[in-house]
Amino acid sequence: MITVHHLxxxxxxxxxxxxxxxxxxxxxxxxxxxxxxxxxxxxxxxxHPLGKSPVITDDKxxxxxxxLIIEYLIETYGNGxxxxxxxxxENLEYRYWLHYAEGTFMTLMIITLVLNRIESAPQPFFxxxxxxxxxxxxxxxxxxxxxxxxxxxxxxxxxNSKWFCGDSMSGADIMMSFPIEAAAVRTDLKANYPALAEFxxxxxxxxxxxxxxxxxxxYAY
Numbered sequence: 001m002i003t004v005h006h007l008x009x010x011x012x013x014x015x016x017x018x019x020x021x022x023x024x025x026x027x028x029x030x031x032x033x034x035x036x037x038x039x040x041x042x043x044x045x046x047x048h049p050l051g052k053s054p055v056i057t058d059d060k061x062x063x064x065x066x067x068l069i070i071e072y073l074i075e076t077y078g079n080g081x082x083x084x085x086x087x088x089x090e091n092l093e094y095r096y097w098l099h100y101a102e103g104t105f106m107t108l109m110i111i112t113l114v115l116n117r118i119e120s121a122p123q124p125f126f127x128x129x130x131x132x133x134x135x136x137x138x139x140x141x142x143x144x145x146x147x148x149x150x151x152x153x154x155x156x157x158x159x160n161s162k163w164f165c166g167d168s169m170s171g172a173d174i175m176m177s178f179p180i181e182a183a184a185v186r187t188d189l190k191a192n193y194p195a196l197a198e199f200x201x202x203x204x205x206x207x208x209x210x211x212x213x214x215x216x217x218x219y220a221y
Contacts, residue, residue: 002026002073005047005055007040008033009220011066011178012054016216018070018174020208024077028215066178067098070171082171094165097172105150105179112143112186151183151193158195177203 002019006012006028019026031041031053045051048064055064056073063069074082084090119135154176157164164172180200183189189197203209213219 001059003057004028005031005044005053005057006216007031007044007053008217010040010053013212013216013219014066014174014177015054015056015069015073016212017177017206017209018073018082018171020211020215021082021169021174022073022077030217065102067102067175070098070175071095074171082169082174084165084170090165094170094172097164098175101175101179105154106182108143108147108150109179109182109186112139112147115139115143147183151187151196154180155193155195158199163199173199173203 002024004012004015004019004026006016008031016028031044033040040051040053042051044053044055047057048055048062050064052064054066054069055062056069057063058072058076063072084094115135115138119132121131123131161167163169164176180196183196184200187193189200
């Protein structure tokens with residue numbers, strides 16, 4: 001039996017979505033974030049040494065990292081669904097998006113999140129103007145322009161294709177869902193990136209996505 005060690009408001013929500021798409025049995029072990037720090041609870045260290053989510057266990061296997069979990073579940077239980085055939089250009093593109101989602105795009109989003117927290121964190125009055133200025137310059141000179149560059153890139157991709165790997169949904173779309181959902185609360189996608197906004201609207205209306213939300217619990221960024 002597959003167990004999803006599911007941390008609230010985390011990337012593990014897309015693992016639940018994938019399992020619902022695959023239609024296989026699984027169970028959820030829920031974990032709540034610390035109310036003060038927002039960090040994962042210590043219990044997750046009992047599952048994986050880094051204490052992070054998502055993590056799944058499948059019999060004696062313990063697997064972490066969203067991209068690897070998605071690859072494993074689709075290759076093991078997908079029966080050829082949700083991934084292009086091996087050896088095709090589409091399969092290479094599929095694997096590209098699995099790596100890109102966390103390796104490129106979410107990295108920029110996390111950097112911006114950290115800079116925002118530095119900018120707004122309580123600090124001695126004589127230090128705050130300095131740290132605020134540094135955070136603002138870093139956003140203006142690095143993370144902001146690079147996020148825009150990537151959003152423009154993704155918009156162009158989805159203007160030419162309904163899904164990230166062509167006309168059929170794949171694990172790449174599930175992997176890309178989290179960074180796009182994160183971008184949606186920080187950017188007016190409808191006004192500036194209509195193709196991304198349509199992708200965001202489309203996935204949230206999928207029955208499997210809705211079932212995953214029902215089982216996983218409230219989901220916010």
